[in-house]
Amino acid sequence: MMINTEKDMGNYIVKKVLSVAMLCALLSLSQVKAHQTHENTHQVNEDKQGSAHYLGNEALLVIHGGHKVLFDPFFHNDFGFYQKVPEHLREKMFKGIAPFNDIDVIVISHAHEDHFSAEDIVTYLNQFPQVTLVGPSQAIAQIQAHTDNASVTNRLLGVSMSFGDAPWQKTVKGIQFDAVRIPHAGWPRRADVENMVFRLAFDDTNSVIHMGDADPLTSHYVPYNALWDASKTKLGFPPYWFLTSAEGRYILNDIMHIEETVGVHVPLNISVLLEQSGKAFFNQPGSIKTF
Incomplete structure (x- = not known):
């Protein structure tokens, strides 16, 4: 110029x-x-689209269409490797501060101490009488060992099945649940652990899958092809080891038909393989993924 x-x-x-x-x-x-944080996004997400809020390890808050679901929200053992739920988020959950107000369901994938605290669950359910809990029978038994309060135990929905059993299917609080028992990672070790993969459908086109600590072996998933083929899943939360192996990615994409994934159970020291995979993952509490 x-x-x-x-x-x-x-x-x-x-x-x-x-x-x-x-x-x-x-x-x-x-x-x-x-x-974006919980404080400035939850209203938009709740009203117009689904959102998944990362809390720590495999703990998530999923919101869609007025429904709110907590996955594996309370635990205390990080084994020195994994992300705990920060105290300020725990405080918000126990006080019911937005976006943790009006929770419908808590879902427990399995009863390991980096996913589950029976004591915390009892405290929470005593405080919020509208909340239903869905989880494997092993988790239910631990909760029942900590309380005989019928107002709590009457809101526990246990899922009990063996490997290869037909999917557990139920509508809870207007949400369609499908659950299958998939072996815990490290198969055949830990075969006694009831690890559940839960698919929750909020409507005909919006569903999420939480996989707990599922093992990434194709043969575990093929018996449920009819379930996976019935409808695609909008968003899945596999443990990170699915993202770092070709077989794991094949299971997610070609067998389970999950359209988009965000890895969870990510160690504090992120592996080079995970970084190199180019796949999305949660490792910062407060992170949000919309769907």
Whole structure:
């Protein structure tokens, strides 16, 4: 640009200042969008689309169409490797502070101590009498060992099945549940652990899958092809080891027909293989994925 007069110079400077200001505003907006928190997003997500809020390890809050579901929300043992739920998020859950208000269902994948605390569950269910809990019979037994309060135990829905049994199917609080027992990672070790894979359908096109600590062996999933083929799943939360192996990715994409995945159970020290996979994963509590 040729500048011939002081007036031209003034106009040039004004334009440059405005351009820089606009660029800064756009960058600031993108940063806000990339670092959304529970406080500034839950209302939009709740009203217009589904959202998954990461709490720690495999703990999630999933919101869709007015429904709110907590997966594996209370635990205390991180084994020195995994992300605990931060205290400020635990406090919000126990106080019912948004977005943790009006929870419909708690889902427990299995009764390991990096996923489950019976004591915390009893405390929470005593405080929030509208909440139903769905989980494997091993988790239910631990809860019942900590309370004989009928107002709590009457809201426990146990899932008991052996490997290869037909899927457990039930509508809970207007949400369609499908559950199958898939061996815990490390098969055939830990064969005694009731690890459940839960698919929750909020409507005909919006569903999520939580897999607990499922083992990534194709033969575990093929017997349930009729279930996976019946409808695609919008969003899945596999443990991270599915994302770092070809067989794991094949199970998610070609057998279970999950359209999009976000890995969970990610160690504090993220593996190189996971980083190199290019796949999405949760490792920062407060992160949100919409669907």
